[in-house]
Amino acid sequence: MSQSxxxxxxxxxxxxxxxxxRTLREKGSAALSLRELARDIGxxxxxxxxHFKDKQALLDALALSGYDRLxxxxxxxxxxxxxxxxxxxxxARAYLTFAIENPELLELMFARKHDPDIDAQLAExxxxxMGSFVRLTAEAQRRGEIVEGDPxxxxxxxxxxIHGLATLIAACALSADEALSGLDGxxxxxxxxxxxx
Amino acid sequence: MSQSxxxxxxxxxxxxxxxxxRTLREKGSAALSLRELARDIGxxxxxxxxHFKDKQALLDALALSGYDRLxxxxxxxxxxxxxxxxxxxxxARAYLTFAIENPELLELMFARKHDPDIDAQLAExxxxxMGSFVRLTAEAQRRGEIVEGDPxxxxxxxxxxIHGLATLIAACALSADEALSGLDGxxxxxxxxxxxx
DNA sequence: CAGCATTGTTGTCGACGCCTACATTGGCGG
DNA sequence: CCGCCAATGTAGGCGTCGACAACAATGCTG
Numbered sequence: 001m002s003q004s005x006x007x008x009x010x011x012x013x014x015x016x017x018x019x020x021x022r023t024l025r026e027k028g029s030a031a032l033s034l035r036e037l038a039r040d041i042g043x044x045x046x047x048x049x050x051h052f053k054d055k056q057a058l059l060d061a062l063a064l065s066g067y068d069r070l071x072x073x074x075x076x077x078x079x080x081x082x083x084x085x086x087x088x089x090x091x092a093r094a095y096l097t098f099a100i101e102n103p104e105l106l107e108l109m110f111a112r113k114h115d116p117d118i119d120a121q122l123a124e125x126x127x128x129x130m131g132s133f134v135r136l137t138a139e140a141q142r143r144g145e146i147v148e149g150d151p152x153x154x155x156x157x158x159x160x161x162i163h164g165l166a167t168l169i170a171a172c173a174l175s176a177d178e179a180l181s182g183l184d185g186x187x188x189x190x191x192x193x194x195x196x197x
Numbered sequence: 198m199s200q201s202x203x204x205x206x207x208x209x210x211x212x213x214x215x216x217x218x219r220t221l222r223e224k225g226s227a228a229l230s231l232r233e234l235a236r237d238i239g240x241x242x243x244x245x246x247x248h249f250k251d252k253q254a255l256l257d258a259l260a261l262s263g264y265d266r267l268x269x270x271x272x273x274x275x276x277x278x279x280x281x282x283x284x285x286x287x288x289a290r291a292y293l294t295f296a297i298e299n300p301e302l303l304e305l306m307f308a309r310k311h312d313p314d315i316d317a318q319l320a321e322x323x324x325x326x327m328g329s330f331v332r333l334t335a336e337a338q339r340r341g342e343i344v345e346g347d348p349x350x351x352x353x354x355x356x357x358x359i360h361g362l363a364t365l366i367a368a369c370a371l372s373a374d375e376a377l378s379g380l381d382g383x384x385x386x387x388x389x390x391x392x393x394x
Numbered sequence: 395c396a397g398c399a400t401t402g403t404t405g406t407c408g409a410c411g412c413c414t415a416c417a418t419t420g421g422c423g424g
Numbered sequence: 425c426c427g428c429c430a431a432t433g434t435a436g437g438c439g440t441c442g443a444c445a446a447c448a449a450t451g452c453t454g
Contacts, residue, residue, distance in 0.1 A: 160358050
């Protein structure tokens, strides 16, 4: 057989992750099968097992890479010199955009079934995501632009709302356009409250 | 054979849903298998197919019953005569409590893979859930206790934050105790904003 | 260049979802 | 009261999947 394909793939792990992410985007995490991935790439059905001990291990790796991309997007959207409100809006917009573009991945990232050992890395990645918001509230609080109180609580208050919008978008319970167009108003409400001043 | 079990179960559909919900709570939705449900109940492996054309159909039914319970909990927690802040707090507490007690179910309810036809019923159930919050903001706005603006946007602003907290709890990214104990403060922030007055 | 760890292959096992053909049951009309 | 039919449960089978084990090809390292 003049099969030009070499016995060793070269970087099967990366190829698996890339193909898995495409399948995830197109058909959802439930439709992800290790055997189909192997077929798509052109290796045997057991080859993925060399790189991911489990199907769950692959999902975990996918979730981790998702946090990586999200964190880069958040870092890029941070405007350290901008005033509080536009700065928070920019972060929020980056988060929502990620949710709109990677709904299945977001669902995976916040799924409640990861290996305990990977959970530590995951928690670290989540902390990194929160980091952008923590810095923002901490600095704003130092300048007196934000109410006093436990900075962690204040950060959570801001982040929970934005995360809620993101999950609603991912769950198709909220249209992406609607969320993005109402974002400015939403952040304003976050900062000024629902009660009239 | 003196098998006392009658040929017909009587209410297999309800038994399946009940058993499925227990399994869901104990082992997660991924571990839910129609065949195992049938074994637990003591019917043949194809019997569930008479009541749910699909595994997804059973998950959809589970999600619908989840919305039903959530909506009842929200209705019971509504205090129409209470002032704005404690009223909102009571609704929020009911939502978070539901999330704490039914994390897997909540994940299922907001999963993005339901049959298109069931989606209509699901959307209706979601609207019902939002209803409690909508009434609250509408009345508060009528009394001038809440900022002017599109009531739907204001409701979303309140509900998104609470939903965000709930999903964070379900995803184990936030401890239940922490969320409940900080809830009063959170609702206060929602109403008064992060900026000092 | 020899030996060994890495990586991919083949084959197998049990479980699952779904389908079809068949059995049992209970209810309804003659 | 009885026979028929729809509803419900059963038995078996098909194709796929994840996981495992035994084996083969490769390439690194001493």
